Amino acid sequence: MSAAVLDRFLVLSPEGLLAVSKERGLSLSTEEMKVVQDHFRSRNRPPTECELETLAQTWSEHCKHKTFRAAVDHVEKDELGLERRREYKDLLKETIVKATDDVKRDWCLSVFKDNAGIVSYDGKNALALKVETHNHPSALEPYGGAGTGLGGVIRDILGAGLGAKPVANTDVFCFGPVGDGPEFKTGSGLSTRRIFHGVVSGVRDYGNRMGIPTVSGAVFFDDDFRDNPLVYCGTLGLLPVDMIHKEVRKGDRVVMVGGRVGRDGIHGATFSSDNLTTGIPSSVVQIGNPIVEKKFMDAQLAARDLRLYRGVTDCGAGGLSSAVGEMGEETGVDIRLEKVPLKYQGLNPWEIWLSESQERMVLAVAPENLEKIIAFFAAEDVEASDIGEFSGTGRLVVRHRDEVLVDMEMAFLHGGCPKRRMPSYWTPPSVQPFPAPSKGRKGPDVVDALLGILSQPTVASKDWIVRQYDHEVQGRTVLKPFVGPKSIGPGDAAVMMLRPDSREGVALACGLNPHFSRWDTYWMAASVLDEAVRNLVAVGARPDRIAILDNFCAGDPTDPRLLGEVVRAAQACHDVARAYGTPFISGKDSFYNQFVDPKTGRKRAIPTSLLITAMSHVEDIGKLVTMDLKRAGHWLYVVGETRDELGGSRYGIWSSKGDAEARWGQVPHLNPNETWPLYEKLHEAMNQGLVAACHDCSDGGLGAALAEMSLAGGLGFHVELRKAPMSRDLKEEARTDKVLFSESNARFVVEVSPKSRRAFQALFAGHPVASVGQVREGAKLQVVDMKGNSISWSLPAVEKAWTGGMKV
Amino acid sequence: MTIKALVLRCAGTNCNGETTWALEKAGARVEEVHINALLKGEKKVSDFQLMVIPGGFSFGDDVASGKVLANKLLYGLRESLDAFVSAKKPLIGICNGFQVLVKCGLLPGLDGWDKDLSVTLTDNDSGKFECRWTFMKTASKKSIFTKGLPDVFPLPVAHGEGKFLPSSDKVLKTLERNGQVVFRYVDPQGRKAGFPWNPNGSTADIAGIVNAAGNVLGMMPHPERYAFPHQHPHWTRLKPLPENGVGLQVFKNAVRYAAQVN
Incomplete structure (x- = not known):
């Protein structure tokens, strides 16, 4: 070429x-x-x-x-066979972006236009947040793919505004069940264990070397992620509010800083825009070197403070072609490829132009600052090269010596892509009633069920991964991933203090549950958005300052049924975000997470997955609340109503022995207008110091939430299940398993001291909130079930199930 | 007098920010200085009264943890560092900084500046990076760095190569006899304990040592990550919450001592 x-x-x-x-x-x-x-x-x-x-x-x-960005003709057929049609002229604009426009939050400083969403923090500083995926590369070359995925999102933050200082990372992975042998072979030929270990260590080695704490995340295991693992990496950055805008002026120099260019990562952007199959060269995957990135990060942020450049973006997918093309959209740009430093000789000019070699940024530098900035970077052993000019011609011109490789109008490059028109279709799956529980050998099955749920790899402790990631570097992490006296309890959200002289902080959390998509992606999306929000509320972050990010991952969108799932999820994002007043500030999507076996033609797509990442402001870190039970004699409350919603639950997976085809029970719904007042009141209770511990109910329902609080605090409890607020049908049916394991949204278990009890109850008068029991000394988790019988678990058994569940 | 503290930076230094926070809270005036600025003579070690080599992955820990930076100190800054250390000024290496001090021979410093490695810090017994809180027992009450520290106190570790390994029993005995072992890993009750309290399998549970002269401290745990009360892993259970993190005391001691010797 x-x-x-x-x-x-x-x-x-x-x-x-x-x-x-x-x-x-x-x-x-x-x-x-x-x-x-x-x-x-x-x-x-x-x-x-x-x-x-x-x-x-x-x-x-x-x-x-x-x-x-497509125009979508969406058709839905409901249970009665009635068809509803809706035409979207631009799916993103009419769902996710619309929610942000509608809620009009003045603390949103820059949304959907930069490399990351930016919100205000403390008046002087702003926060930039971005989450990216690196799924296709991680399927082929897990260590390199996952590491460079993190490296890439860190550069997004360094390219947000004039560059933000990364202060926290998040990571969320979806894998097939971990194992070796033929039954655990994946499409790329690697075993699921190879992929699991490669991804975990790739993110570890990149994140730890960058000196950015990894504070929040989740891991989800499901056989449909076997061929297409998902690797979400996120970064939070801090920058001065007067540096959230960038500009490029005619005559500015194009300066590339950081690593050199080699043949790694050629065609990365285009390869990840198609289905995975066999025989893809691993040269599409980039080779990372975190220390190169760390070097230019330190130098770039120092150069930023001296205002040595006025525009910046990262070199990611598409390499220079994307970065330079994007920055020069308004002015036009003239590039000299022979000035780009190479890792080794022998690259063709087009390879230099397209290579996705890592650890590079592109800066727009005023000519008078050129020498200064090159010397500035050199002082810290960072290479900076003047590779061209923002020309003012409105054209993208790329030369290599005398040869002109590209000469095109920017207007066509950026505005010429025709809008797609895509058909989308959705019809609900047929759902069976949840079967009656079987009797266990030693009594009611719920005893075994809870231990079984706690030991499911998706639910169980991720200690083995979390402790390999430095979650305390920079000294900011005031709520860590694990809480309680033994530091084994799963905290709901991480909180960072950003300045040593302030009690303010920022909380980070996420929500993810692809299994719900097998019922209905609308309620999947509503549920994960709610989960991310209630995780923040559970630690005491402000409900009125929550900003969220969407990351969609799905199969082939040209399949109308698959697009139908995405459309419903996007619609739910709009509806819930609007009702909650939580704007989306950025997002990303990754399609074609589908493996096509070239021999059989068999296609295997992931379940449509949505990760919601949420952050909020913390007024006073001293008022934060953790989920570990604090003291015997304190009262336990359940906040929020439990309903007959076991569809997609961990109990459903346990009962059906992991049958991916079982569709038992209704998937959890959400009425955001009913639930939001609970969040505001809970925050008020925390502000008044009335809450000793709080944990959100998600995977495994009330049963798992209580068990986790118990093992986190090293204390037992006595709870009467019948006292929990619940729907009338659930009360009448009186099935203990349903009440214990329903995954209804918008619920918390809250610990309140006797002294605070009256005030707490008064605050929640008229809401579905009830006292269900007490914290007890000792190692017994005791529940009086729906029929009045006493059932119990021992703390060591619960702890063992939860801490030993994830096999590596 | 206000103590001027140098926090050394190079490619891959990570813990400079929190080290600066802790030193400032301890009363020092801090300057983060890049190794290149020292090597080129743009900055001088002698202008400072206290120096910290913070944690991180200096030069990617290529070759071995801390080795490249150790060689830069050994072959590029030997004279000025020698003068700094001989003047009894305090020098602290934390985590990667400890590895650097060991690999350049300033620790254990049995002959001032050791020619041969008599101890090393190597791969954790668990075979992986460990980020967790553990407890320190103050093993030497005499050290300038341990004054006012409780007998047993919590600190976090975060490293993959922190196993303290002396080259022989003789070396270990010498260190113990000299009172050079200042911190040992223990369980919350202050008892000898295995993993995870000893997070890396260090010989004799050694977490930190000083040189023979006592003014150079190296430790794997991070005192700078417990300078503020809310950095404690379960501060929500501490009633009342202490005013400062215990780790701050190490920096206060260093600052106070620096004021005495300068």
């Missing part, structure tokens, strides 16, 4: 155009190829190969979000 022109391009038939797209791995559709052909016809010349590649990178699903 070179500046050579594609001679016959202008006269190719639509089929011929598609063949060119396929042969060259451009991942462009016939329609998009036709738009390119028409453009070059009007210019009376065929495109160069490099121009075609540049268009493919810029128009890739990965960079352009063509599905979320």
Whole structure:
């Protein structure tokens, strides 16, 4: 490939155009190829190969979000067979972005336009948050793929505004069940254990070396993630409010800083915009070196404070072609590829242009600061190279010595991609009633069930992973991943203090539950959004300052049924975020998480997955609340109503012995207008110091929440299940398993001292909140069930089930 | 007088921020200085009364933990560091900084600046990075760094190569006889205990040592990560909450001592 022109391009038939797209791995559709052909016809010349590649990178699903930006014709059929239609002109704008527009939060400083969403923090400083996925690379080369995934999102934060200082990382993984042997082989040929260990250590070695604490996350195991693991990496950054905007002026120099360019990571953006299959060269995956990134991070932030540059973006997917193309959109840009420093000689010019070699940023530098900034970086052994000029011509011009590889209008590069129109269809699955519980050998099954749920790898302690990640570097982590006297209890959210002289802080949490998608992605999305929000509320973060991020992962969106799932989830995001007043500030999507076996043609897609990452402001870190039981004699309350909602529950998985086809029971719903007042009141109770401990109910319901609080605090309890607030049908049916394990949203277990009891109850008068029992000394977890019988667990058994559940 | 403290920075230094917070809280005036600035002579070690080599992954811990930075000190800054240490000024290496001090021979410092490695810090017995809180027992009451510290107190560790390993029993005995062992890992009750309280399998549970002269301290746990009360892993259970984290005392001691010798 070179500046050579594609001679016959202008006269190719639509089929011929598609063949060119396929042969060259451009991942462009016939329609998009036709738009390119028409453009070059009007210019009376065929495109160069490099121009075609540049268009493919810029128009890739990965960079352009063509599905979320598409016009969608959505059709739903309900249980009665009635059809409802809705036309979206732009899916993203009418769902997620609309929620943000509607809630009008003045503390949102920069949303959906920069490399990260930015909100105000303490008046002088702002917070930037971004979460990315690196799924395709991690399936092929887990260690490198996951590590560079984290490296990439850190650069997003360094490229947000004029650059934010990363202060926390989050990581969320979805894997197939861990094992070796033929039954654990994945599409890329690696075992699920190889992928698990590779991803965990890749993120560990990158994050720890960057000196950024990994404070929040989740791990989800399900066989449908076997071929396509999901690796979400997020970074939170801190920057002065007067540095949230960037600019590029005509005449500014294009300066590349950081690592050198090699042949690694060629075609990363386009490869991740297609289904995974076998025979993909691992050269699409980048090779990371965190110390190179750490070096330029330190130097860049110092250069920022001296205002030595005025624009910055990271070099990620698409390499220079994307970064430079994006920064020069308004001005145009003139690039000299021979000035780009290389790892080794022998790269073709187009490889220099497209390589996704890691650890690079592109800066816009005023000519008078050029020498100064190069010397500034050199003082810390960071290479900075002047590779061109923001030209003012409105054109993207790329040269290598005398050869012109690209000469295109920016307007076409960025505005030429045709809008897609996509069909979308959804019909609910048929759901069976939840079967009656079987009797266990030693009495009621709920005793075994709770231990079984606690030891499910998705629910069980992630201690083995968490302790390999430095979650305290920078000394800011005031609520750590594990809480309680033995530091084994799963905290609901992490909290960071950002300045040593202030009691303010920022809380981070997430929500994820792809299993619910097998029922209905609308309620999946509503549930995970609620989970992320209530995790923040559970520790005492402000409910009125919650900002959220969406990360969608799904299979092939050109399948209308799959797109239907995405549309419903996006609609739920809008509805709940709007009702809660929690704006989305940024987001990302990753499609084609589907493996196609070239021999059999068998397709295997992941369940549609949505990660919601949430952050909020903490007024006074001294008022934060942890989930470990504090003291015998304190009262236990359940906040929020339990309903007959066992669809997709961990108990359902336990009862059906992991049958992925079982659709038992109703998936949890959410009425945000009813639940929000509970969150505000709970926050008020915490502000008044009335809450000794609080834990949200999610996986495993009330039963798991109580057990986790108990093992975290090393104390037992006595609880009467019948006293919990619950729907009338549940009360009448009186099934202990349902009440104990329903995963209804918007619920908490709260510990209150006798002294605070009256005030707590008064605060919640008229709401579904009830005292259910007391914290007890000793190692017995005792529950009086729905029929009045006493059942119990021993603390050591519960602790053993939970801490030993995740097999590595 | 206000003590001027140098916090050394290089490619891969991570804990400079919290070390600066702790030193400032202890009353020092802090400057974070890049190794290149010292090597080029733009900054001088002699302008400072206290020096800390903070944690991190200096130069990616390529070759071995701390080795590259240790060689830069050994071959680029030997004279000025020698003068600093001989003047009895306090020098602290934490985590990666401890590894650096061991690998350049300033610790255990049996001959001032050791020619041969008599101890090392190597891979944790668990075979992986360990980020967790444990307890210290103050093993030497005489050390300038341990004044006012409780007999047993909590600190966090976060490292993959923290196992303290002397080259022989003789070396271990010498260190103990000289009172050079200042901190040992113990359980919350102050008893000898295995993993996880000894998080790396260190010989004789050694968590921190000083040089023979007593003014150079190296320790794997992070006192700078417990300078503020809310950094404690279960501060929500501590009633009343202490005013400061215990780790701050190490820095207060260093600052006070620096004021005496300067």
